[in-house]
Amino acid sequence: DAGVIQSPRHEVTEMGQEVTLRCKPISGHDYLFWYRQTMMRGLELLIYFNNNVPIDDSGMPEDRFSAKMPNASFSTLKIQPSEPRDSAVYFCASSSGQGSGYTFGSGTRLTVV
Amino acid sequence: DQQVKQNSPSLSVQEGRISILNCDYTNSMFDYFLWYKKYPAEGPTFLISISSIKDKNEDGRFTVFLNKSAKHLSLHIVPSQPGDSAVYFCAASAYYGGATNKLIFGTGTLLAIQP
Numbered sequence: 001d002a003g004v005i006q007s008p009r010h011e012v013t014e015m016g017q018e019v020t021l022r023c024k025p026i027s028g029h030d031y032l033f034w035y036r037q038t039m040m041r042g043l044e045l046l047i048y049f050n051n052n053v054p055i056d057d058s059g060m061p062e063d064r065f066s067a068k069m070p071n072a073s074f075s076t077l078k079i080q081p082s083e084p085r086d087s088a089v090y091f092c093a094s095s096s097g098q099g100s101g102y103t104f105g106s107g108t109r110l111t112v113v
Numbered sequence: 114d115q116q117v118k119q120n121s122p123s124l125s126v127q128e129g130r131i132s133i134l135n136c137d138y139t140n141s142m143f144d145y146f147l148w149y150k151k152y153p154a155e156g157p158t159f160l161i162s163i164s165s166i167k168d169k170n171e172d173g174r175f176t177v178f179l180n181k182s183a184k185h186l187s188l189h190i191v192p193s194q195p196g197d198s199a200v201y202f203c204a205a206s207a208y209y210g211g212a213t214n215k216l217i218f219g220t221g222t223l224l225a226i227q228p
Contacts, residue, residue, distance in 0.1 A: 002157070003202075015173065024197055028180075032218065033216075035218070040220070041115075041220065042119075042220030042221050043157070043202060043204075043218035043219075043221070044216050044218075045215055045216070045217065048215050055215075056215060070195075091156055091157070093156070101147060101149075101159030101162065102216060103159075103171065104156030104157050104158070105156050106154070106155055106156050107154075107155075107156055
């Protein structure tokens, strides 16, 4: 298995532009998570899905952030419009359930200028 | 309202010595704890875990200790090796009868092993 695949690895965009981050989870994993890593807050949970259904989006910072999972093999995290304070590393992770660890992707480093 | 706290942003340890990384939590509903290790430009990888019914779990050079009354856990690495240099994240979850599987992470501790 290729693991959790995220794209792009790096994204530089101008303030106000729309940004879309993509994730392909491990086949057979029922849970998908989006995290954001910053120095101040560490790994912050934004939203997670179970069987393609959003379960908890309480970590999504603002209405500018949205996430979808149209099928079991694909998820997107969209920021519109982007702001400099959104600059961070965004990780996607998948899991097969309680008691099992997460498998993380390599992350997308987002820079908003 | 950080529920999982790692108060030491960094730690430097000499090769061969013991590394001790600490983590505190506030939510008494947490019943499962994990440590993840992260190298630069990579995603975190699972290292070791412990259930709240135990107070110790060992895997090779890595041991995790849990003190529920103090809401504290620690990761011991003995002996420390240069390849252990990484950021270590503590994480916790609460199992509400299968209703959730989300992990809450701490801010991480950067461990540097000195030769």
